[in-house]
Amino acid sequence: ESGFSAALVREKNITEIDKSTTFIFNFISSIILYVLLFFAAPAIAAFFEEEALTWIVRVMGLNLIINSLAIIQRATLTQQIDFKTQTKVRFVAVIGSGIVGVIMAFYGFGVWSLVAKIGVMAVMDSLFLWILNPWMPSWRFSMESFRRLFGFGSKILLSSLIDKFFQHVVNLLIGKFFAAALLGFFTQANNFVNMVKNNLFQTIQKVSYPVLAKLQDDRSKLKEGYRQIIKLSSFVIIPGMVLLGVLAKPALVALVGEKWLPSAPFVQLLCVAGVTYHFNAINLNMLLVLGRSDLTLKLEIVKKAVIVLAIAIGLPYGIYGLVIGQVVSQYIALFINSYYSDKFLDYSLTEQVLDILPSLIISLLAGGLVLTLSKQMPGAALLILLVGSAAGSICYLGFHLLARTEEMSIIRTIIIPKTRLLFAKLF
Template sequence: MSESLKNKTVRGVGWSFVDNIASSGVTFLVGLVLARLLTPAEYGIMAMIAIFIAVSNSIVDSGFSNALIRKVRVERVDYNTVFYFNLAVSVLLYVLLFLASPSISVFFKEPELVKVTRVIGSVLVINALAIIPRTVFVRDVNFKTQTKVSLISSVSSGAVGIVMALSGMGVWSLVGQQLSRQSLNSLFLWVYCKWKPSLEFSIESFRELFGFGSKLLLSGLLSTVYQNVYYIIIGRFYSSSLLGQYTRAEQFNMIFSSNLTSVVQRVSYPVLSSIQEDPKRLREAYRKVIKTTMLITFACMLGLAAVAKPLIVILIGEKWLPSVYFLQIICFSGMLYPLHAINLNILQVKGRSDLFLKLEVIKRIIAIAPILIGVFYGIEYMLWGSVFTAFISYFLNSHYSARLIDYPTMDQMKDILPTFFISSIVAFFMWCVSLFDISAYILLPMQLSLGILLAFIIYEKLRLPEYLEVRQLVCSLLHRKNKLDNKQIWTKN
């Protein structure tokens, strides 16, 4: 990896990581406050509408943002064409969602869903307005600006949600938080982005971009439906309260799994796309991404499973204890999410959106079994089934990506197994500490201290290349921050 590309990647990873902390991290902290003020049932109501919003957002984007990121040379007309298409589709989908709200309410047997759906549905149009500005920043690997926007919108919307919850507005505090966050995010992306729309639309540009993006749209829809289908199963066949417990477990899982996946995808996709015509360089860069990413992922996810109970008791209270077991199971499937994303990124980099779609169809057919198990036997069995399908999905993803860059699945496994075994050993000892009958406020610090110390000793002893890479990355980011701080001090003086 060349020095300029490496510096660009380091900056991208650093700011993308901070961006996720600013948005998801701050939102999570706000969620801890809201979880103490609201009931699991109120969280369950919001989860019932989640799949409809998620699917609609996928349709609005239609894979165009990825097509624009991948395209080597993007013209102004390309941006304008996608912008107007996104906006028109978002308005249409909002109207459909508005009209369908009574049926959604009847399906889940939840009267309040009619009003909630009609209000929260407006977020589709708000998000559509931000797609092109965000894409422009991603193409430039400019995550610094997005970080500023995320910080402003996350903190402000968090304050809105907490004030509404304290005022006794229940589920509407969650609605207010989401709407204000997306509105502010879109507003400031427009303020900072130099691109502005003009009245032009190209059929030729649409066809070119849609030819690649349409397959990503279909695969994205399948993935989105699958990721949210558990909300439908639990909400329809169980209760809004139990669904609230499940969503809280999912949100804890997202701290590491989804956020790390997002960071890796956002940075690696444009960076790997820029070297797609150099096979050897692409393979080595891809291999480094996998090894360093999975070192962090295994440590975080297995560690989270080990400390789940005291963590939840301390942060949101004992009324959320049923979510502990859900979280521990989800961690085992969640630890593979970044690996899925990295392998699928290669298919997009190589322009094989057809394979991307084919894989999504196969994996979702396989995933039908755990869903049926959830309907007839219970949520726990459904979640363990999802762990099994996650491993199968990895082998499918890696098989096809391996053929494109000459990086076989067995080589991938050899690269990541050392860090998996180390993280498993560390997590086991952390979990053993939880067997002692002591206060959660004492237990959690003991587990975390043991885990960090044990991992540091093992990695320093073994000196694995991926560990040294991560350590160097962290040192580079800290060094950059120190230089900036020193510069500001000298400027003031």
């Protein structure tokens, strides 16, 4: 999206020329990127020594163009805080693409079932966004709009590209320096942690960004808004990471099979890093709301220098040295990302840690109880996973209720009523 989507969302008034300029630039950019990807596909396949990747990359690359077609529909709905329409679209796309993927897998299409599933989801997502939020470009391009939006969005684009590249660096290093089986175990662990981490936090971040963007001129209200987001996201993400770490072995055995059990240590290490994910993302999000995408880029460069250092130190100690180095770099990133939160909103890292302390302490208590319980429980991995998850959730919520934490108060007075209202509108 070249950062244009975030630029549009924080605009107080989106003009038609802004929309048209954004659409034209993104559409042309997606075609150029696809052409580059098309011709780079053989080199990518050669790097991974997998000839089949050539056409897989070329076909999946078409999603760049497909997704660019609905950038305006998605951005305007987000700016209007209309997540009901987006939820309906995503629900239909997930179900439709899932059916296609399952049918193709059943008939033996192998990896192409996944390629088709992702492609069908992109097509359905874009198509239904056009149907439910119709808009046609005027095909007018304004350099004034482009300079204004790209001035903000280009920094986000560069930050995202740098971040995405480094997200895959560890995979590349493991694939090159260690056995292929280890890369498989690490990738499976990453998938498990990301499934919990991304699904829990991305929803919170997606909803909070347009809401807080409207408070950008009131620093006092903006700080209070961020405090609530950090508290609420911690309330959900920290126990999710703790429980996944504690139940890593039964979760892997129950969900993907015993052969993936060697992934468990990686899952646990990544869960330790996952506890910081929302911290880092929220602090960067604050800079975007304030229009300082230039600072997010500077921070990204500093953090990646730390990651390079962590790789250099950790790699000689083997795969665990490499992964532990990445975990440590995530905690160092907390100090880097929170610097401007303290400077602009007077919201220091110390204050942030104090705000999430109740959820952290209660999560560790619940995790300790689940660990003790799981060691005493005989039986199938699925049973241990279900009982452990239920017991951990009940203990966690029970401790919060007994402690009468601010998080529970926010959930009772704000979240539950708004959720009921949302479901009433949806159904």
